[in-house]
Amino acid sequence: MPVFARLTGFSSDLLLVVHNFASVFTLLMIVFYLFNNLSNIIDICQESINEAYFAFKTFGPLPVLITFWKSVFLSVQMLIFWVLMFSCHFYLFIMSDDESNRLFYDEGWLVVILASLGECCTTPVSLFAFCVMISYTSFGVLTLTKFYLQGFEMTPLDFDGSRGWTEGFTMLLIAVQTDLLDLSILQRAFLMSILLFIVVSSLIQSMYEIVDPILLTLSASHNKRWTKHARAIGLCTFLWIFPLFMSYFICQYFDLDFWLMVIISSCLLTSVQVIGSLVVYALFIYDSLRTEPWESLDDVIYWARACTRVVEFLVAVFVVCYGFKESIFGEWSLVNTSILLIHCYFNVWQRLQSGWKSFLLRWKAVKKVESLLLATSEQLENYNDVCSICFQEMKSARITHCKHFFHSVCLRKWLYIKETCPMCHQEICKSNDLGNETANNVDDGDGLNEFENFNDFDFSTDEDQSDIDND
Template sequence: MAVKDKLEAVLNVGLRVPSIMLLEVLYRWDVSSFFQKIQRSSLNNNPLFQYKYLALYLHYVGYILSLVLLTLPRQHLVKLYLYVLTALLLFAGHQVSRDYVRSELESGYEGPLYLEPLSMNRFSTALIGQLVVCTLCSCVMQTKRIWLFSAHLLPLVARLCLVPLETIVFINRFAMIFTGLEVIYFLASNLLVPYNLAKTAYRELAQVVEVYGLLALGMSLWNQLVLPVLFMCFWLVLFALQIYTYFSTRDKPTSRERLLFLFLTSIAECCCTPYSLLGLVFTVSFVALGVLTLCKFYLQGYRAFMNDNTVHRGMTEGITLLILAVQTGLIELQVIHRAFLLSIILFIVVASILQSMLEIADPIVLALGASRDKSLWKHFRAVSLCLFLLVFPAYMAYMICQFFHMDFWLLIIISSSILTSLQVLGTLLIYILFMVEEFRKEPVENMDDVIYYVNGTYRLLEFLVALVVVAYGVSETVFGEWTVMGSTIIFIHSYYNVWLRAQLGWQSFLLRRDAVNKIKSLPTASDLQLEQYNDICAICYQDMKSAVITPCSHFFHAGCLKKWLYVQETCPLCHKQLKSQSNAATATPAQDILPANPNPAEGGQRERAGGAGEGDKTVSQDGVPVEVRHSGPSASLLADPVPDGQAGDRAQSPQCLEGHGDALQQGSGFQRLEGQGEALQHGSGFQCLEAHGEALQQGSGLQRLEAHGEALSQGSGFQRLQGQGEALQQGSGLQRLEAHGKALQQGSGLQCLEGQGEDLTQASGQSCLRRRQQSTPSSSPAPATSSMATSTAAEHQSGQSANRL
C-alpha cells in the first residue's frame, strides 16, 4: 500500500471520529434536566430558552447531522472540514482584532505608533496574527483572492492612519459585519448542496439495493466506513481523556491495587452509552487479534504470516463481551457496579483468548514434536508458551475465587480455565512422547496406543469437570433458588459438555475396539511370505518384520492398519471393504489355493494354450475342452505361488498345500486331500474321498467322486475334478489350477500364475511378476495314465449356481 493510500485511510477514520464523539455527547446530554437547571437560573427570561420544544427538535437535528457526517464520502467530508476550519480562522481573526481595539482603548494613546513602544508591540503582534489568518484562509479555500479574508485588517490600517479610537471601534464592527455577510453569501450559494448530495446518495443506494440487495449495501458501507477501526479509535480517545482527567486532578501517587481499580473504573466510565460499548467491543476484538497474532509470531516467526487469514480472529471475544453486556444490562448500572461486573466479563474474555491461543499452539507444538527439527530455540518457544498456558489459567481461577463467593455461574467461568490447563497438559505429554520416540533408534510400535490413553485420560478429566459443574448446578437449583435462566444453562451445559462428550468418547471406544477385532481376525504373514513379498508397508513406508494379510492379499503392519481402520474400513491400496473373518465367511465363498503341479513344463504349455483374457474363451487342457467365463473386472489380488510341500497364506485364511497329500485350511474349515484317497473336512462337515469311487455325505447333500474324473454333487453346487489339471468353477467365478502354471479365475477376475515366473491378470489390467526371470519349457509330457486323458465329467445341477472343478 502506497503512502498516499495509507494517509487517506487514516484520514477516513480520523475525520469521522468527531461525529461519533458528537453522538456520545448528545446521548449523555439530558435535555429535561438541562431545562430544569435553566429555569432555576437567571437565564429563564432569555427568549432563547423559552422554546423548550424547539430545543428538543434541535437535539434530534444534532443526531441527524452526526449521522450525515458519519456517512459522508471522504471527499465531501474533507471539504466540509476545510470550510469549518476557514470559519474558525475567521473567528480567530475577529477575536484578535477585537482584543487589539480593546487594548488601544484602554491605553488611550492616539499618537504615532513608532513613538510608543507598547503601542508598536501591540500593533506588530496583531498585524502578524491577521496576516497569518488571511494566508491560511486563502490556502485552505485554495484561492488567490486574499482580500476576501482581510476585513479584520481594517482596524489596524485605521490605527496606522491615526484615526481616532472611537472611529476604530465602528471600523471593527464594519469588518465583522462584512465578514458575516461573506459567510452568509457562501452558505446561500451552497444551500442546495445538501439536497443534491442526498438526492445522489438516494439514487445510488436504490441502484445498489435493486441490483445486489440490502446485505451487499450493508457490507459495502461497513468496508467503506471501516466501522471496527473507527469505533476502536473513538473508544481509545475516550479512555485516554478519562485517564488524563483522573491524573490531572490528583497529586499523590497511586498504589498497585489502586491502579487496578482505576483501570476498571475508567473502562466502566467509557462504556455507559451504546456507542462507547461498541467501541469497547471492537477494542477487545483488536486486542485479542493482536495477542493471537503475537502468539503465532512467537511460535513460527515470519512464516506465521504466509498464507494466513487472520480476518475473523478476535471476533469471538468481542461478540462474547457484547452478549454478556447486553444480557446483564451493563450500561444501565452505576459506575461501581459496572466495574464489578466488567471484572467478571473481562475474565471470561481473557479465558476465551487463552483457549484461542491453545488452538493455535496445539497443532504447532505437536508437529514440532513429531518432526526431526533440532532447533532448540523453536522447542523452547513452544514449551514456554505451553507452560504459560498451563499456569496462567490456573492462577486466574485461583485469584477470582479469592475475590468472589463461589456459586454456579462462577463455577462455569472457572471450569473453562481448568479445562484449558488440562488440554495444555495433554498436549505437553504427547509432545514429550514424540520427543522420546525421536531419540529412540527404532519407533515404538504401540505409541499410538499410548497417545490414545493420554488423550483418553485428559478427555475423561474434562468430562468429570463438566459433570461436577452439572451436579453443582442441579444441587443449587434443587436446594437453592430456582430460575429459568439457570435451568436453561444447566440443560445446555449437560447436553453439549456432558452428553455429547460421553457419546463421542463411547463412539471412539467402539471404533477402536472394532479395529482391534478386525486386526486380530486377519492372518499373520509367515517369514517365507514376507521374504517372497519383499516390500515395505504402504502406510508407513517402513520395512516389515511382521505383518498381517488383508482379504485382498495386501501386507501391512498391524499397528499401521489399525490406525487406518480407525478412519475407514477399506483397504488402503485397493479400497476393498475389509470384513472380519466370520463376516467374510458368510458373505463370499472361500478361496482355495490348490497344490502346485509337480510338472512345470506341462504347466507352462497349458498356460500358454489357455491364457487369460476378457470375454468368453475356450481353452484346451490335456485334451479336455474347458469353457472359461470372465465376468468383468477382478476383485481378487495377487496370490503368491506355493511350492510343493510348503504352506502359504492367501485371502482371508491360511492354506496348506502338500505334494500329493495336501492339506488345505480355508475359512473356518480344513481340507485335506491325499494322493488318490483324499480326506476333506470343510466347514462343519467331513468329506471322505476314496481311491476310485469315493462317497461323501455331508449336511443335506451327497458327493461322489470318481477315479480321475470325479463328480461331486453337494447342496446347490456342482464340482468336477480332473486328474492333474483341475478346473474349478465355483460361485460366480472359475478357478483353474495347473501343475506349476496355475490359472485362477474367481469372482469377476482372472489370475494367472506361472511356476518360476508368475503372471497375474486382475481387474482391467495385467501385472507380471518375474521372481527369478526364468521361463518354463513349453513341452508337456504325456499323461500318467490313459484314463486321465479320456476322463469325462458327470454334471449335476441343483439350486441356484453351478461349480465346475
C-alpha cells in the first residue's frame, strides 16, 4: 500500500496515514495468526532448532548458510526489492516538481541515474540489495559473453553460478570503506560514478578470463569456422579498446588520486593482457598456415608473453610508487595504506617471484637440452620415426642419455614438468660432464662419433648398460 500510494503521488500527510494504517494492519494480522497457531508454531520452532543444530554440527556453518540462502531465494528477493526501489526513485527524479530533484533532471539522464543509484544506498539493507543486483548483472553479462563465443555448444557446466559475485563483493567492500551511507545525495552520486568504474573494470577483467582460453583454443586447434574466430577477435578488440576509453574518460572528468590510479592501472593491465593474447593467437594462426612446423614458435610465444608480463609488472610498480608518494606527501589514510600493501604483495612481489621462477625453470631446461647430442641426418633417417611427445616428423632432434630421439622444443617443454625420459623414465641428464663432452665433440668436428650408426643403439636395461660402460 505505501508503495502504491507513493507511485500515485499522494501528499505527505496521506502517505503518513497510509503507512501507519498498513503497519497496524500487518501487525494485527500477525498477532491473529500467532494466536490461532501458537502450539503448531512452538513445535515447528523446536523441530527447526534441532535440525539446524544437527546441520551445523554435521556440515559446518558456511554450507548451511549457503543452503539457506538458496532455499529461501533471498538473493532474488533482494533483487526485486532493489529494482522496485530504484524505479520509484527514478520516477520521482523525473516527475517530481521539487527543486532539488529538478536540479538533477536538468543535468541530464546520466546524473539522474547516478542520483537514483545513490538514493538506493541509504541503508545497509538497500546497499546489500544493490550489491546483489551488481552480482546478478555481472553474472548475466559473463554468461552472455560465454554464449556469444560458444553459441549453443555451451554445456550445463559452463553456467557457473559463482560468476559475478566478485563484482558484487567488490562494490560492498569499497562502499563500506568509503562510508557511502553517511554521504549526502550529491556526494553519493559523485562517488557512485567512481565505484561503478571500479566494478566495470573488474567485470572487463572477468570477461577477459573467459575469452582468453577460448581464443587460444581456437588458434591451437586450427578451428576453421571463421565465424568463431571473428567473434573472438571482435570481443578481444572491444576488451582492449574500451578500458583505454575508460581511462581517458576518467582523466578528463576527475582529478587523479590513488583510487583513480588503481582503476586506470587495472584498465591498462587488461588492455595489455588482451593485446598479448591476440599476439599469441596470431602466432598460432601463422604457424597453422605454414607448410612446415615452426620449430622456434615456442621461443617466440615465450618472449611475447614475457613482454606482456614485464609491462604488467612495471604498471604495478608504478602504482605502488604513486601510492607511497600520496601516503608520504599527500593525505594518509589507513584504507589506502592497506590496499597499497595488498597490491604490493599480490601484484608486485608475487609477479616478481612467479616471473623469476619461470625464467629459472626455462633456463635450466634449455641448458639440459643443449647438453644433449644433436642427431645427424643419417641417424634420423635410420631412426625413421616420429617424436614420441608431439607425434610429428623429426627433421632435427636431440638424443637423450638413454638413446631416445625427441624434438628440442618438445623435450624442453617436457623438462618443465619432469626431468625423466618420457619413454623409459630414466634421468635425461645423468651428469654434468655430458655437456662438456658434447661441446668437445662438436669442437673437434667429429660430429656424433659415439653414435654414428643407429644400429649401435641398444635399448638395454640399466644393469646391461652399466656392464657395457665398465667394458
